[in-house]
Amino acid sequence: PSIRKFFAGGVCRTTVQVPGKVVVITGANTGIGKETARELARRGARVYIACRDVLKGESAASEIRADTKNSQVLVRKLDLSDTRSIRAFAEGFLAEEKQLHILINNAGVMMFSHSKTTDGFEINLGVNHLGHFLLTYLLLERLKESAPARVVNLSSVIHHLGKIHFHNFRGEEPYRWGFAYCHSKLANLLFTRELAKRIQGTGVTTYAVHPGIVRSELARHSFLCCLFWRLFSYFLKSVQEGAQTSLHCALAEGLEPLSGKYFRGTYIRNLAKVAFLYLRASFPVTARGPGCLQGPEITKQLSACGMSAVSF
Numbered sequence: 430p431s432i433r434k435f436f437a438g439g440v441c442r443t444t445v446q447v448p449g450k451v452v453v454i455t456g457a458n459t460g461i462g463k464e465t466a467r468e469l470a471r472r473g474a475r476v477y478i479a480c481r482d483v484l485k486g487e488s489a490a491s492e493i494r495a496d497t498k499n500s501q502v503l504v505r506k507l508d509l510s511d512t513r514s515i516r517a518f519a520e521g522f523l524a525e526e527k528q529l530h531i532l533i534n535n536a537g538v539m540m541f542s543h544s545k546t547t548d549g550f551e552i553n554l555g556v557n558h559l560g561h562f563l564l565t566y567l568l569l570e571r572l573k574e575s576a577p578a579r580v581v582n583l584s585s586v587i588h589h590l591g592k593i594h595f596h597n598f599r600g601e602e603p604y605r606w607g608f609a610y611c612h613s614k615l616a617n618l619l620f621t622r623e624l625a626k627r628i629q630g631t632g633v634t635t636y637a638v639h640p641g642i643v644r645s646e647l648a649r650h651s652f653l654c655c656l657f658w659r660l661f662s663y664f665l666k667s668v669q670e671g672a673q674t675s676l677h678c679a680l681a682e683g684l685e686p687l688s689g690k691y692f693r694g695t696y697i698r699n700l701a702k703v704a705f706l707y708l709r710a711s712f713p714v715t716a717r718g719p720g721c722l723q724g725p726e727i728t729k730q731l732s733a734c735g736m737s738a739v740s741f
């Protein structure tokens with residue numbers, strides 16, 4: 430058990446209750462998002478599960494309602510791979526709710542095949558970053574009106590392997606080794622940093638999160654990743670443990686001065702760092718064209734802006 434505890438990482442220790450607060454969580458019908466929704470519902474929030482499959486969302490919501498005795502767990506349709514769906518969700522939400530206190534941009538895909546969103550963007554970047562970018566933009570005024578409010582973006586430690594290919598947002602050239610997911614997670618991080626700057630002084634703050642390596646459904650599109658997840662499942666976090674960093678950023682008091690920072694509630698950070706440095710050295714990715722910002726340059730720029738990780 431002590432080894433398990435070592436790998437489990439930080440725990441959200443705040444006892445803050447949030448009755449009456451309005452929360453939107455994307456992709457909360459499964460995995461980390463579902464557990465985040467459960468805990469926020471337990472603490473009294475009105476929780477919107479924004480997901481692609483309303484039936485699956487309803488089944489998660491009824492489980493959470495029964496578990497937490499909070500009837501204010503609602504499901505709304507949102508497909509982040511389609512800007513029309515994002516606009517329709519935002520329009521419906523803004524008509525229905527006068528307040529929004531916490532937005533958790535949690536949904537994510539890890540796809541290795543060369544797919545695109547409805548609007549023609551590379552699928553990982555399109556869903557994980559561009560979709561959430563548009564959603565946040567459409568809800569930002571409501572967040573400001575409800576301040577103090579927070580935006581939590583799920584990134585990943587794997588952003589270390591990411592690069593921003595400005596010339597390749599539509600996936601004209603396939604990415605090597607499924608790096609598209611890494612690029613999208615780097616975009617989540619950069620978005621958090623820039624958003625924090627632009628909303629400074631409005632009472633809305635934002636945080637990026639690495640939840641740890643979590644036993645969820647994220648790897649379902651890749652046989653190799655599924656195999657890895659199964660082989661090492663003992664060392665991976667449970668979804669409840671994986672939700673702790675998002676919960677910490679959504680709830681903990683006094684985080685406002687840390688707006689724009691990247692949070693990791695995990696004790697395995699140094700192991701992860703060594704592994705990623707090794708990977709980066711083993712598979713150096715060369716620049717492709719003028720619009721490409723390289724990983725090491727980005728890391729340098731991020732740390733110059735105080736974007737090093739905060740552990741709790």
Ligand SMILES: NC(=O)c1ccc[n+]([C@@H]2O[C@H](COP(=O)([O-])OP(=O)(O)OC[C@H]3O[C@@H](n4cnc5c(N)ncnc54)[C@H](O)[C@@H]3O)[C@@H](O)[C@H]2O)c1
Pocket residue numbers: 455456457458459460461462479480481507508509510511534535536537538556583584585586639640641642643644645646647648
């Ligand atoms: N599991 C991990 O080890 C890990 C590590 C680092 C970061 N993350 C991040 O944590 C977040 C949650 O992932 P998870 O591990 O719970 O995986 P998960 O697959 O269980 O959950 C992802 C959710 O996103 C939803 N989703 C996917 N595409 C969508 C779309 N187009 N529109 C709306 N919803 C969509 C899925 O339906 C699902 O509910 C993701 O952003 C992921 O990148 C996970």
